[in-house]
Amino acid sequence: MKEYDIAVIGGGPAGMMAAVAASKTSKVVLLEKNSQLGRKLLITGGGRCNITNNKPIKKLLNSYSNKNFLKHSFYSFTNEDLFSFFNLDFIEEDDNRVFPKSEKSSDILKVISDKLDDVDLIYNFEVKSISDDFVINDKLKAQKIIIATGGVTYPQTGCSPKNYSLTSQPITDIKYGLVPLITKKDLSSIAGVTLYDVVISYKKSRVKGNVLFSHVGLTGPGVINLSNEISESISYNLLEDENVDLDLEIAIDLIPELSREELQDKFNKDFQLKGKTKLKNYLKLFLTNSFIEFFLDDIGIDSEIQLSNINKKAKNRLIENLKRFIFEITSFNKDLSKVTIGGIDLNYVNSKTLESSVIPNLYFAGEVLNLHGPTGGYNLKIAFSTGYLAGISASQK
Structure with missing residues (x-):
């Protein structure tokens, strides 16, 4: 020997x-x-x-x-x-x-x-x-x-x-780390689109970074860094069961550089000065162009509507979702987990x-x-x- x-x-x-x-x-x-x-x-x-x-x-x-x-x-x-x-x-x-x-x-x-x-x-x-x-x-x-x-x-x-x-x-306990998240929403229409420097939050955890949409869910540095916080907050052990079902929400602040109040003030001014501008064109100031149609469809606001025709209720819904766009998470994309927690x-x-x-x-x-x-x-x-x-x-x- x-x-x-x-x-x-x-x-x-x-x-x-x-x-x-x-x-x-x-x-x-x-x-x-x-x-x-x-x-x-x-x-x-x-x-x-x-x-x-x-x-x-x-x-x-x-x-x-x-x-x-x-x-x-x-x-x-x-x-x-x-x-x-x-x-x-x-x-x-x-x-x-x-x-x-x-x-x-x-x-x-x-x-x-x-x-x-x-x-x-x-x-x-x-x-x-x-x-x-x-x-x-x-x-x-x-x-x-x-x-x-x-x-x-x-x-x-x-x-x-x-x-x-x-x-x-x-x-x-052994857990998934740096892992993409699978969403309830169908994201196939925006697969490949990236949101830059947004803030993603889960409960009290907040991470700033890029979000990349895949056919099945969310990835990108911001999401996979937040996934560590999510994984550590949940009780499970991969040595006993590798299938982990999730039922939780994460929120994305799509315009983190502006507070709700600042966004409200800007909208009040711009909606008067640029009243004939279509909403989908106006949002190019804030959002990735290829994401706008998906976003407005998801929150139920007509992308073709002119700013002057948006009522107070729709304006508030727009602001709420720009600051807190919700995704329901159903599971980890376990095959793409980069590290072990x-x-x-x-x-x-x-x-x-x-x-x-x-x-x-x-x-x-x-x-x-x-x-x-x-x-x-x-x-x-x-x-x-x-x-x-x-x-x-x-x-x-």
């Missing part, structure tokens, strides 16, 4: 980074379920690989609900360390999102793969059992183990609920080393932990930083 100092389970970004970091001083094996490494990494950012978010580190940490746990990981492996590690040309786009200049996730995968020269790689190796003395599948043994098996989304990349039961480590319970993991406080010499990295962030490079940042910290910590004798 072959023996190693450290076995890393999972060849995603966190697992690869952990293996690279640990291999500087230790004999390491990386066990990958698929026939290739980084299958999920290749599809991140639409294949462009949004490798991190380049906000200053304190502001970056404030974007996470578990910022105190992440602090040591992020300071151990900063964005500057990340850029130096990959040594590629990067571009920074809106909202501090960082991509390789080539816009190819395969370039990121190649760099980190090339740094695994001192690591034994075993492909098509599905870990089914880990004994108390760290014998894996009765085939190899390690002094320490790093589990970086990811979450449950994108099962085609190797993620599986079974990975949570490899050890007796406590876990939280939940995972290894952080209460039983040392944030400074990522070692289990329950099972000595067992470490965790990446999405398998109960860590997640919004869309925009935040989740790959978790993967690379926790992977590095876990690898360095496990390699210390």
Whole structure:
């Protein structure tokens, strides 16, 4: 039976980074379920690989609900360390999102793969059992183990609920994260239309961002960021039931730059000055042109009506819906969930080393932990930083 100092389970970004970091001083094996490494990494950012978010580190940490746990990981492996590690040309786009200049996730995968020269790689190796003395599948043994098996989304990349039961480590409920929402309304007539910089709200949660209409529902950065709030507010566990029915409402403020009172004043003035203008043409001042007909039809106002002919009741209905356009949500679009909410319970993991406080010499990295962030490079940042910290910590004798 072959023996190693450290076995890393999972060849995603966190697992690869952990293996690279640990291999500087230790004999390491990386066990990958698929026939290739980084299958999920290749599809991140639409294949462009949004490798991190380049906000200053304190502001970056404030974007996470578990910022105190992440602090040591992020300071151990900063964005500057990340850029130096990959040594590629990067571009920074809106909202501090960082991509390789080539816009190819395969370039990121190649760099980190090339740094695994001192690591034994075993492909098509599905870990089914880990004994108390760290014998894996009765085939190899390690002094320490790093589990970086990811979450449950994108099962085609190797993620599986079974990975949570490899050890007796406590876990939280597992839920969908960054997931599009399926609506009761038929949106096929406006599929592909985007609303820019609107405010989407659910109960007390408010998110500003773009909304993209699909044939079955809502997506886009604003919606999928709000989906985390929705998912976390509902009691369910994907380890028990992956079908989650929803019966809730979200509202979109289509003109967030104006309050109701300001909109009321503007309408009162404009409806007098531009009385002969058709409503559908006037609303081009505020709404995406291809959305106007759908909007007016939905709230029952004639798009051809002239402003001077709109009565007070219709005007109030128009204002109410411009400030609070309701969508009934029936379910998550689970096949497009980008991350997993939940995972290894952080209460039983040392944030400074990522070692289990329950099972000595067992470490965790990446999405398998109960860590997640919004869309925009935040989740790959978790993967690379926790992977590095876990690898360095496990390699210390």
